[in-house]
Each structure stands twice: as C-alpha cells, then as structure tokens.
Amino acid sequence: MNTLDPKRYVINNVDALLRILHADPRYALDFRNKAEQHITLKLRKKFFNASPDGVVDAFNNALMKFLQARTFRDEGFLAGQPAEGWSAHELALGKLGGYLYRGSLHELIQAHRRIRQEVQWKQPAQDDLLDDNALDEIETLSDPSPFADPARAYEHLSVIRRMRACLDKLSDTLRATMFLYLDETPMEQIARLQDLHVPTVKSRLHAARKLVADCTRKGMD
Structure with missing residues (x-):
C-alpha cells in the first residue's frame, strides 16, 4: 500500500x-x-x-x-x-x-x-446615517434564510419536533422508506433495498410527506 x-x-x-x-x-x-x-x-x-x-x-x-x-x-x-x-x-x-x-x-x-439579550434600537446621529447604496450593499451580505439568526432558528425547533413525532406515527413501511429518503439515499437504491419499483417508492414518499404535513399542521393549530 x-x-x-x-x-x-x-x-x-x-x-x-x-x-x-x-x-x-x-x-x-x-x-x-x-x-x-x-x-x-x-x-x-x-x-x-x-x-x-x-x-x-x-x-x-x-x-x-x-x-x-x-x-x-x-x-x-x-x-x-x-x-x-x-x-x-x-x-x-x-x-x-x-x-x-x-x-x-x-x-x-x-x-x-x-x-440572548434584547438589543434596543439607538437612533444614529445624522452623520452616521448610511446612504441607500450602502444599505443595498449590506443587504447583499445577509443570509435570507429563516435560520440566519439563531433566535429565529430556535423557534423552528418546535416544528421539527412535531415533524419527528409525526414521522413516528407512520406505518412501518412508509416510515422505513421515508427514513431512507431523509438519509439522502438515492431513489433507485431505496427501490433495490426494499425490493420495489421506483414509481412505488415515489408513491410511498408522496403519501408519507402528505401524512406528515397534515399531522404537523394539526399540531400547530
């Protein structure tokens, strides 16, 4: 070697x-x-x-x-x-x-x-005000995703927990297919592992996603 x-x-x-x-x-x-x-x-x-x-x-x-x-x-x-x-x-x-x-x-x-601490807005002095171009440049540096701020990301944890609970409520067959998909297993490999045709795998995933989505929404009501 x-x-x-x-x-x-x-x-x-x-x-x-x-x-x-x-x-x-x-x-x-x-x-x-x-x-x-x-x-x-x-x-x-x-x-x-x-x-x-x-x-x-x-x-x-x-x-x-x-x-x-x-x-x-x-x-x-x-x-x-x-x-x-x-x-x-x-x-x-x-x-x-x-x-x-x-x-x-x-x-x-x-x-x-x-x-985390609450940060109060302080009115800037006139000399410190940014022009529009500077503000545009700052906006291009920001992360537009809802997870850019840890505080906002924390609020999504409750949704994630509900989704996990809903995943556990799926039938064994749907849950197994969904977990393989969530582990980024290619569709063709999922079909081979479960001895299924690819269209059947897609059908199971569609059903599983709908059930999880409906279950999660009910938990948020």
Whole structure:
C-alpha cells in the first residue's frame, strides 16, 4: 500500500469506532480536525453573526454528547462503506459528519437562547446615517434564510419536533422508506433495498410527506 494512502478501518457500529479512536490517536485527530473544520465552516456560513468560539464550543459539545450517548445508528456506518473501510476524512464528511452537524446546530441554538439579550434600537446621529447604496450593499451580505439568526432558528425547533413525532406515527413501511429518503439515499437504491419499483417508492414518499404535513399542521393549530 502506498504510504500516502489514508489509513482505513471497517466500522460497523459506534463501539467499533470508539475502539479505533482510542487505539489510533492519529486517526482520531484526523477525524476530529476534519469534522470540526467542515462543520464549523457550515455553521459560520449559516450563522454569520455567531462568534467563532461559540461555533467551536457547539461542535465540541455535540462531539462529546455523541461519544457519551452513542446514539448514532449502525446503518450510518454500513451504508456506502468502502470494502477497505472508512478513512478519517470520509467518516467526517459522511453520515456521521451530518449527524454531528445537526448536533452542533442544536447546541449553537441552545447556547444562543441562554445568553440572548434584547438589543434596543439607538437612533444614529445624522452623520452616521448610511446612504441607500450602502444599505443595498449590506443587504447583499445577509443570509435570507429563516435560520440566519439563531433566535429565529430556535423557534423552528418546535416544528421539527412535531415533524419527528409525526414521522413516528407512520406505518412501518412508509416510515422505513421515508427514513431512507431523509438519509439522502438515492431513489433507485431505496427501490433495490426494499425490493420495489421506483414509481412505488415515489408513491410511498408522496403519501408519507402528505401524512406528515397534515399531522404537523394539526399540531400547530
């Protein structure tokens, strides 16, 4: 094997990952550094007004909770795993990285809620007023998504929780198809895994989305 090739391990579950991280500190460091770099960059782009230290703290908290709770599903390691196993970078950018990103996002929102302070508007002095062109330039720098501000993103958590509860109410067949779809599994692969035709998969997803949407709306009334 080329000495420049990354080290790889076959990983079937969280316990196997933890054993590898303890036995190979270099692999553990590569995984952590790549995951932190990738996740904090995504968070900084979404929460442009969050402090760098706060974003890193959110990632560290999410990583620590993952190592303690070990709630990541085995399927996340097995799906798409190369025959020779995962490299540290592939692991950090794959489904486990996505799981840690969602955990970091939650931690960042919770931290913001704990320290949020009301900011009162102060009328600027006449000399400090910006002209229209300057305001236009500022608007182009803002993130138009509803999640640009952690405070607004927090308000969406209740909706997300309701959606998860509604997903759990689906039948086993619809829920299995929906979870594969939410894990970004290609439509053709879902069909192969469930021994279905692609149109049947699409039909199930359509039915599942409608049921979840109706259930979520009822919870908001």
